[in-house]
Amino acid sequence: MGAIPEPRDQWYVIHVRSGMEGRVRDSMLRRIEQEEMGDYVYQVLVPVERVSEVKKGKKTESNRKFFPGYVIANLYLLDEHNRLVDKSWYFVRETDGVLNFAGGKDHPIAMRPREVEAILAQVREREDSVIPKIAFNVGDSVRVADGPFESQTGIVEEIDPTRGVLRVAVNIFGRSTPVDLEYWQVEKA
Numbered sequence: 001m002g003a004i005p006e007p008r009d010q011w012y013v014i015h016v017r018s019g020m021e022g023r024v025r026d027s028m029l030r031r032i033e034q035e036e037m038g039d040y041v042y043q044v045l046v047p048v049e050r051v052s053e054v055k056k057g058k059k060t061e062s063n064r065k066f067f068p069g070y071v072i073a074n075l076y077l078l079d080e081h082n083r084l085v086d087k088s089w090y091f092v093r094e095t096d097g098v099l100n101f102a103g104g105k106d107h108p109i110a111m112r113p114r115e116v117e118a119i120l121a122q123v124r125e126r127e128d129s130v131i132p133k134i135a136f137n138v139g140d141s142v143r144v145a146d147g148p149f150e151s152q153t154g155i156v157e158e159i160d161p162t163r164g165v166l167r168v169a170v171n172i173f174g175r176s177t178p179v180d181l182e183y184w185q186v187e188k189a
Contacts, residue, residue, distance in 0.1 A: 004081075009110075011074050012109075013067075013102035014100075016071050016097050016099060021069070025044045025046050028044045028071075040075055041073065047066040049126040059184055072119060077092075077108060136156050136159060138156055140155070141189040143188075145184075149179060157178060166182075168180075
């Protein structure tokens with residue numbers, strides 16, 4: 001067992017009821033103020049990314065959680081002797097929607113610094129960008145919904161998630177021709 005991280009360097013994964021991640025976070029943030037827990041609970045996060053997709057011909061954006069069913073919290077939970085700090089333990093456990101701490105039911109284990117940094121870097125990287133929702137797999141049959149090949153069907157050959165582009169083999173004049181299309185230009189056949 002390594003050294004116990006300093007109070008402000010302790011991060012934990014909290015397992016919550018599915019679909020209640022935002023409600024748990026909001027409840028904790030509200031209670032930090034009400035119960036003057038600012039010296040024990042520093043941050044509560046539900047890492048999300050903006051995702052775009054086309055539904056019924058309209059492009060929409062929504063938030064998608066990185067870790068459905070989990071909340072990430074920076075809180076002072078273990079003292080220098082590896083004992084639970086009751087005040088923060090009960091604060092988390094008594095929050096409606098919280099099931100348990102991940103990694104140890106009776107004695108939570110703090111995340112490693114590199115795990116925390118990786119998650120925080122991912123959150124920072126994705127907070128200003130919108131990524132396309134991938135609804136396709138290589139080999140899927142798709143129908144082109146927009147552009148010069150509209151209403152043609154084809155087979156997905158490649159997927160480039162960073163650009164949001166699919167390479168689709170479309171039948172043109174009796175020959176299979178690869179065409180690059182953006183996600184929003186095709187739908188499942």
